[in-house]
Every structure is written in structure tokens, then in C-alpha cells.
Amino acid sequence: MRVVYKYLPGAISFDNNKTKLIVIENNELFRNTIMELYLGNEKEWFVFSKNFTPVVYNKKVRFIGDVLNFNYNDKKLISKINEEIQSIVNDIYYENALRIKEQLVCLCSQITEKMDFDVDFDDNIETSSLIKICSFVLKDDTNSPLEKLLRFIRLMRDYIGIEFFVIQNLCMYFSEEQIKDFLKDISLDKLNVVDIEHTVPAVNIDRAEIVIVDKDLCVVDS
Numbered sequence: 001m002r003v004v005y006k007y008l009p010g011a012i013s014f015d016n017n018k019t020k021l022i023v024i025e026n027n028e029l030f031r032n033t034i035m036e037l038y039l040g041n042e043k044e045w046f047v048f049s050k051n052f053t054p055v056v057y058n059k060k061v062r063f064i065g066d067v068l069n070f071n072y073n074d075k076k077l078i079s080k081i082n083e084e085i086q087s088i089v090n091d092i093y094y095e096n097a098l099r100i101k102e103q104l105v106c107l108c109s110q111i112t113e114k115m116d117f118d119v120d121f122d123d124n125i126e127t128s129s130l131i132k133i134c135s136f137v138l139k140d141d142t143n144s145p146l147e148k149l150l151r152f153i154r155l156m157r158d159y160i161g162i163e164f165f166v167i168q169n170l171c172m173y174f175s176e177e178q179i180k181d182f183l184k185d186i187s188l189d190k191l192n193v194v195d196i197e198h199t200v201p202a203v204n205i206d207r208a209e210i211v212i213v214d215k216d217l218c219v220v221d222s
Contacts, residue, residue, distance in 0.1 A: 001192050002052070003164065006045040007033075007213050012194075016209070017187045020194045021171075021201070023212040030198050037063040037166055037196075048164045061164045062156055068145050068173060072152055073137045080159040081138075082131050089127050101125045146174060146182045153191055168196045176203035183207035 001014035005022060007029065012020050024030040036045045041057045048055050055061065064070050089097050108121045138155070142148050149167075156162040171179060179201075186193050187207050200212060212220040 001163070002049045003192075003194060004047040004049075007217060008211060008219055011049075012209070012211065014192045017190050018207055018209045019183050019186050021197060021205070021208045021210045022194060023197045023200050023210060025199065025215045026213065026217060027198075029213065029217065030196075033196065034065070034168060037168075038065060046166075050163065055163060060162060061166065062160075062162045063166045064149070064152075065168060067149050067167050067170055070149075070152070072140055072148065074152075074156070074160075076160055077155055078137065082128070082136060084159075085131050085136060086127050089131070097127055097130060100130060146178055150182065150185055153186075153193070154189065157191065164192045164194070166194045166196065169198065170195045171197055171201035171203065171205075176205075179203060179205060180207065 002011040003014075003020065004011045007024075008022075014020070024033055033045065036043055041061070044057075046057070046061075048057065048061050050060075104125055105123045108123070112119050112121065140148065142151075153162075153165050156165075170182075174182070183205065184207060195208070200210070210221075214220060
């Protein structure tokens with residue numbers, strides 16, 4: 001697993017299971033880099049690869065621009081979770097679902113009888129339709145933003161197949177101990193994470209590999 005960034009001389013490897021921290025001290029470059037990520041890497045400033053073969057950015061890479069406020073109930077993620085729920089229903093609760101469908105058809109028939117004009121309805125109710133009615137969502141039951149972020153990253157990897165995650169300014173919001181715990185979990189789970197910072201963190205992070213692009217666009221290995 002590797003990532004190439006336009007302003008670095010070589011590729012960064014994820015072989016050591018460390019979070020990759022790119023510090024961009026030049027204001028304009030930092031801004032343009034973040035904008036490029038928000039726009040979906042249109043100019044291909046980043047190239048992520050697996051077994052030396054580039055992956056499709058919009059399928060295998062996820063940019064989380066705000067670690068404090070992101071869409072936890074991602075539409076694609078919920079869709080995949082609903083598919084798993086449907087499999088559970090079909091495998092274990094098929095009879096229950098069948099009874100509910102019959103009751104819905106009966107209810108719809110009774111409703112049509114009360115109408116002043118003729119109406120029809122679809123009496124072939126799919127299990128997926130029942131699940132959508134329930135509007136399953138991920139329960140946000142933690143007060144820890146980093147725990148929520150880690151859970152989201154794991155789910156996106158397991159359900160959507162995202163292989164690389166890019167976040168920004170992680171070190172701006174959390175203490176040294178919190179960051180260390182988070183990066184430890186990232187390492188143990190072998191998650192491929194790139195954190196982009198504007199300034200060199202004032203904390204000692206032994207589980208991160210830091211590369212600095214200074215104000216003059218010179219690269220410094222930390």
C-alpha cells in the first residue's frame with residue numbers, strides 16, 4: 001500500500017502500519033491541497049496504489065475533511081447495512097416478515113375501500129421495502145469524537161471496501177494522549193490513514209510517520 005503526493009519526491013509506504021502525517025506549512029499549498037481533496041482529487045495530486053497498481057480514488061479512498069462533524073450515516077454505508085439486515089430477515093425472520101407483508105396488504109385493501117375513487121397499490125411488498133420503512137441508522141452513542149471517527153473508518157472499510165482514508169488537522173483538536181490512543185488503534189487495525197496538518201504537531205507522536213513540506217516547498221523528513 002502506497003500513496004504519492006504531487007509535492008513529495010517519492011511514494012509513502014504503509015508497510016509499517018503507521019499513520020502518515022503530511023505537514024504543509026505553505027498556506028496556499030495547504031489550501032489548494034485540501035480543496036483538491038474536497039473536489040475528489042480531480043487533478044490527481046494524490047495517487048494511492050495497492051500492489052503497485054493505482055486504485056480508483058472515488059471507490060477506494062475516503063476524505064474526511066472535518067473529523068468533528070462528518071456524515072456518520074453515510075448513504076452508501078447505510079445501504080450496505082440495509083443489505084445485511086435484509087439477509088438476516090430472509091435467513092432468520094422470514095415468517096415474521098411474511099406475516100407483516102400480509103397485514104400490510106390487508107391494511108391497504110381496507111384503505112382503498114374507504115376512498116371515494118378507485119386506487120390501486122402494489123401487493124408484492126419486498127423485504128427491502130420493509131427495511132426502508134424502519135429507517136435504520138447508525139446509533140451515535142459515544143461522546144468521544146475519536147471513537148466515533150474510528151468506528152466510522154472501520155465500517156467504511158468493512159462494508160464499502162474503502163482502503164485509504166485522508167483526514168485533516170487531527171492534532172489541532174485533541175490532546176497528545178488522545179491522539180496516541182487513536183493512532184494505536186489505527187495501527188492495530190492496520191488501517192491506511194493519512195493526516196494532513198498545517199503546522200508541525202507540538203506533541204510526540206511515535207505511531208506516525210511525519211513528512212514536512214515547508215513554506216518554501218522544501219521537503220523535510222521528520
